Structure formats: C-alpha cells, structure tokens
Amino acid sequence: MSETTKARRRSASSTSQPERKRPRFSGRTRRDFLVFLALALPNLILIAVFTYRPLFANIQYSFLDWTLGSKTARYIGFENYATFFGSDDAPRVLGTTAVFTVLTVGVSMVLGLLVALALNAKVRGTTFARSAVFAPYVLSGVGVGLVWMFIFDPGYGALAWFLRSIGIASPQWFNEPPLALTMVIIVYVWKNLGYCAIVYLAGLQSLPADVMEAAALDGAGAGRRFLSISLPLLSPTTFFLLITTILSSLQAFDLIRIMTPLGSGTSTLIYEAYMQAFGSYNRAGYSAAISVVLFAILLVVTVVQIRFVERKVHYA
Template sequence: MKPPKSGAARNGSRRRTAGKYWTPRAKREAWVFLALALPNIVLIAFFTYRPLFANMYYSTLDWTLGSSVATAVGWGNYVEFFTSSDASTVLGITAIFTIATVGGAMFLGLLVAIALNAKVKGQGFARSAVFAPYVLSGVGVGLVWLFIFDPVYGVLSWILRGFGASSPQWINDPKLALVMVIIVYVWKNLGYCAVIYLAGLQSMPKDLMEAASLDGAGSFRRFMSITLPLLSPTTFFILITSLLSSLQAFDIIRIMTRTGNGTNTLIFESYLQAFSTYNRAGYSAAISVVLFVLLLLLTGAQLRFVERKVHYS
C-alpha cells in the first residue's frame, strides 16, 4: 500500500496537470476569446445591467421627474403600489392582455401554419402575407387600426352603418379598448407563431406519419397523437418568446389608447406614472421592477415545469 502524498506533492501534481492543459495554443485561444467577447461583455454590462441596477435604486426614491432633489423612501413605492386600489386593476389587465394575446396568437398561428403547410398555388405569397404584419412598425400598425376602429370616421363604423347598425365605442369604453388592442396585437403576432410552427411541421418525419396512416389513424388522431407531441419544443419556444413580448407590449397600446383607458398594463402604467401629469419617476421605477421580477419568475417557472412536458425526440 502506497503512503499518502504530502501537501507539497499534491500541489505539484495539480500544477503539472494544469500546465498540461494550459498549453501555448490554449493560451492563444483564451486571448482570442477574450478579445472577441470582452467588447460585448462591456456593452451588455453598460447598457443592460447598469440601467437595471440604477432603476432598482431609483425605485427606492421619492423623485419627481426633472427635479434635482430626491428623498429616499426604501420600500415605500412598492408598499404604495401593492396597497393601492390600482394594483389589482393593473395586474388584472396585464394578466388578461397577456393570456389573450399569447393564447390567441399561438392558437391561430398553429391553424394558419397547418393551412400554409398544404401544397397549393400561391403558397409563397400567402406565407409572406401572413408574416408581413409582424415586421411592420407597431406605431404604423396602431395608427392604421385606430382609423379602422374609430367610431365616427373609421372603416368598421362605415361598414356597420351600411347594415343599419351603430359602431361600438371602441376607444371610449375601457372594456372595448382592451379588446381592441388585444385584437390588433394578436393580428400582428400570429404571423410569427405561424412561421415558427410551419418550420416545426415541415421537420416532421414523413415515415412516421405514413406508418400511422397505414395503421388506420385518421388525420385528427395523427394530429393529436403525433403532430402535437412532436411540436412541443416549438410550442415551448413560442410560449416563452410570446409571453415575454406580450408583457413588454407598449407601442400599439400607446398609439391606440394614449391615456390607458382600460389598457393599463404594467409597462404602460409605468410609462404613465413617469411621463404623464404625475411625473413620479421613483414610483414608475418601482412598477418596472415589479414587471422585471414577474418576467424573471415566469421564465424560470416555464424552464422548470413546462419544459418537463417537452418531447425532444
């Protein structure tokens, strides 16, 4: 039986092992990696993490935008938000808007993807037309749809008057205003979901589908038992990206409902508190931190629990 090595011998062995792998070539590759990655790391730290931590600090202040004086209030802004009557309203509107837009865009996107997967004439044009709204400016989309929904001069009101009906007050009614922006946001984003689902559908193994068809499985049975499970990685990816996008939706809401008439999501309420008549920068920062924590928790929950139901093979 060999005697145990002394501490000096063990340290020498470690240095020899490290020297074996830390070759001149490895050192050159490390310097190249550092030279390529360091500028990006610095930019991310300066333009992402620095504003994030600065915003967290501002959320502890009672600060009026533009004022040179600010008072430290600690958790006061958070306590005020969660104890106010507006908190339940804002969180409820955020939940309704997010669930409706994410669910609607994913469901309609899947149906559109199934239709676009069929080999018909004009397939390429149809795919481009479906995806086009997603790449359009949110400001432009909001202005066009605002004209359509206008209860006096809008295209929809003109069509309804042709049938002897009056146009709903989409802009003035808080409930209808929320429905209006949900419709527009789903219309704009379903093309994104459709294209991603289409890519998933086209990567399906044809031999598996043919085998199920030979076994007597109908189209609906094949879709439920084979297509949907195989699309679970695609669905998981779309769910995460669409959820993050919907929780941060701002441009369309801002253009179509300038004062947040029933459309006060967390991000829009933060904007209104900072840049409207209130000018409460500290309180606005606290609301944005709440949104950041919510995004973090939802993403972590999806990665922890939803991914378990994803089939990658």
Template structure:
C-alpha cells in the same frame, strides 16, 4: 567472480564517475517534466480567441443591461421627480405605495387579461395558419410574405391604421356592420371594448411571427411517421393531435416564452390607440411605468413599478423553464 563488476556497472548506468547522480537528477531518478502546464500551453490560443470574442459582448451586456438594472433598483428607493436635482431616500415606500394602491389591482387584471388573450390567440391561430400554409397551394409563397409583413411594420403605423378601421362613425368596420344592420361598439369609450380592440390589433400584428416559426417546424416533422399512422387507420385530425402537436412541443415552448415576454412589454399599440384609457381600461404594468415617469413625473415610483414588472417577467420565465419544459418532447 568476473561477472560481479559487470552487474554493478549495469545497475549504475547513468551515474557519474564517482557514483553520484548526473546533473539534473535527484537521487539517481530523472526529474519529471511539468506535464500540468501542457494543457494550458496547448489551449492558450483557444482561450485567448474565446476571450477576444466574449469580453466585448460581456462588457456591452454589463454596461447596457446590468448597470441600468442596478441603477433602477437604487432609483426605486428614492422619492425623486423627473428633472429634479434633489432626491430623498425612502427605502421601500414606493413598493408599499404601489401594493396598497387600489388602482394596482386593476392594472394587474388588465395585464393578465391582455397577456393571456394575446399569447393564447397568437399561438393557436399561428398554428392553424401554419398548417394551412404547409399544404401545396397556389400562391402560398406570396401568402406567407403577406402574413409575416405586419410583424415587421411599425407599431405606431399599425395602430394609426387600425384607429381608422375601428372608428365607430367613419371607420371601415362600422360601415361593414351597418351593411348587416348592426351598430359599431364604442371602442374608445367603453373600457372592455377598448381592451378587446387592442388585443385584436396586437394578435393581428404578431400572428405572422408565430405562423412562420410553426411553419418551419411543420416542415421538419418526419413524414414517414405520419404515413405509418395513416396506414394504421389514424385520421387527419387524430394524426395532428397525437403526432404533430407533440412533435411541435419544443417550438410551442419557445413561442410561449417569447410571446409572453413580448406581451408583458407591449407599449406602442396601447399608447397610440388608447393611451391607457378609457379609465385605465387598457393600462398595463408596462404602460403604467411610462405614465408615472413621463406624465406625472414620479421617476422613483416608476422605477419601483418597473422592478415589479421585472420580477414578474423573471418569475414567469423561470416558472416556464422549471415546469413546462418537462412536458416538451425533444426528438
């Protein structure tokens, strides 16, 4: 009989003198704290630091990349001559004109040949050159610097030097061919030889870039794997194709994407050495954009061609990421 009040008092711990819940509680239960706000308060400093670093970069990209892209898309719908204060909206007429122009097919052919030849030769020769430079040879540090030097040189300067080398009358290559009893091709008059000349110079200039990237990748190949294959009886050539090349697939994929984009946008060597000639024999999509804008003055038509080039770059890049990346072996 005397324990009942004690039990009742124990069950009403925290209640007021009149049995009501204390201040700050609801129905006798403690009010929960807003735990959902704690992560924001905890990470607010990190969010602010991220925005402080990211917003300036995003603003620069928006102003200098996406804004010109949108404006160029608008200009491609105009009949507008460079320098004119008036323009006429023509919709998709500029695109229709380019796709129905017989000259466009030749421009696409030249662009495809130039891109495939330069990318293939750069990757293949760069890998072979990197394999040689990866060996313990005397003076290999100097050789690496010499090979990489053309990549950082001005394309205008490189083009002017090679113009002298390819000169069919006074050039160094013509003199070398005469010592062997052969004559120099007409590099500047023949459409096919002019394209070959530009391809050779472009590969020579960018070969060092691919070689240095491949060299860095070769030095990260596990030596124990190669030694194990050698103990199993695999020869040098078999080890190279079966082990080294698959392990270099991430580097090859990276170089493939970057060199394709660079080749499709090549301009300086073509402008200095051939100016797109002879007879449009070296006119690529990139060079046609320049000609239509700054030579003929058809800025609206040039904008349409540049949007077509942008579409080609986008489709090729997405295609490489979609299909070729599946064959990349990431260790």
C-alpha cells in the same frame, strides 16, 4: 546479458519514472482563450453597460422619492412598493396585464398553429400567403396602430361604415374600457399572428416524414396523426413560442400608447410605469418601482416555464 534482460530493465526504469504533468494552460489553450475573449468581451461589455447597468440603476431609483427632472432625491426604502400594492390601481393594472397577456398569447398561438397547418399544404400560392401572413409582424407598431385607429373609429372608421350599412350602430371602442382592451388585443393578435405561424410552420416542416407515413399506413387518420404525433413532436416549438410571446406581451407598449393614449382600460404594468414617469405625475421613483415589479414577474414566469413546463417537452 541477454537482449531480453536489457529490454526488461529499460521497461522497468521507464515505468518507474514519474509521468510529466501536462501544463494546465498550454499554448493552444491560452490562444483559444484569448480568441474567445476577443470575440465575447465586446458583447459582454455592451450587455453590461446597456442591460445590467440600467437594471440595477432602476432598482436603486425605486427606493427614492424622485420627481423626474429634479436634481435631488430622498431615500424612502420600500415606500413606493407599499404605495403601489396598497392603492386601488394595483388590482386594476395587474388584472389588465394578466387579461391582455393570456388572451394575446393564447389566441396568437392557437390561430398561428391553424394558419401554419394551412400554409404547410402543398398548393400553389403558398409562398405569397406566407409572406402576407408574416408581413404585419415586421411593420411598425406606430403605423399599425394609426391604421387600425381609422378602422375602429366609431364616427368615420371603416368598421363603423360597414356596420351602418347593415343597420348596426358602431360600438364606442375608445370610450368604454372593456371595448378599448378588446380592440387592442385584436390588433396585437393580428400583428403578431404571423410570427407564431411561421415558427410553427418551421416546426411542421421538420417533422419526420417516415413516422407520419408509417402512421398513415397503420390506418391513422389526419386528426389522429396530428393529435398523437404532430402535437407532441411540436412541443419544443410550443415551449419556445410560449416563452417568447409571454415576454413580448408583458412588454407590449407601442400599440397601447398609440391607440389608447389615456390608457382607459388598457393600462398594463409597462404602460402604467410610463404614465407615472412621463405623464402628468412625473413620479420617477414610483415608476421605477412598477418597472421592478414587472421585471420580477418576467423573471418568475420565465423560471417557472423553464423549471416545470419544460419537463413536458419532447426533444426526441
């Protein structure tokens, strides 16, 4: 028998044998999975204990007639929700929350982009300016609120002194609800402006220089380059800031608590939940229902942004 024939038979016999299936979990795969569990499991446990457990417990409390500190509670179903949405407080609280969120997010992002454009200029002193702009964001909200209370105080505040020096009476910031809301919005924007500016600055510095240079060579002015090239390329940054600033504004509490302790004109959802539970009412179940309403709004806003707004984002 020739060598060619033997080789053909060996080839035929080898191809006729079924291939061995690789084990689904090989040693390396199993080892990688165990490493993943070792790294991720502690974090997952912490998230489950300190995030999801309180969330589901709060939802459970919202169906109870429970006074804070009481050892007993009565199940009442959706009565707390019906009481909230049927009261005169619901339009006021929801309206205040909407106005506060829209103005703080919109003004912070617009001013943050303008400040980022200024900080992106290659001039001396930009490093110090960037630090100065970002510094208020990392300061304590309690400390910021106390300082600005002194500034806005109509009797002995710095702003009142300046207005008196030019013959103008100081507005009663703390006594009139619209002025109190305006005051809190101003301080919140001032504190969080640096965050938007620094994030936008990072986005501006990541723009492709060759595209900008090509547009300049084609005769596009600075305004045209900004509107036609920079803004579309900054859409991922804008989308990220839109989500984070909306979530942050809806949960703003410290400045409102310090600057307007009674919540006159500044009672947002989260502050109303606090007042109902820890104020003079001690209505823990009713407060939990308001907290669930806030959680539902946060969830819907986030899903809508990811589902619809992200379609207009250019990642290329």
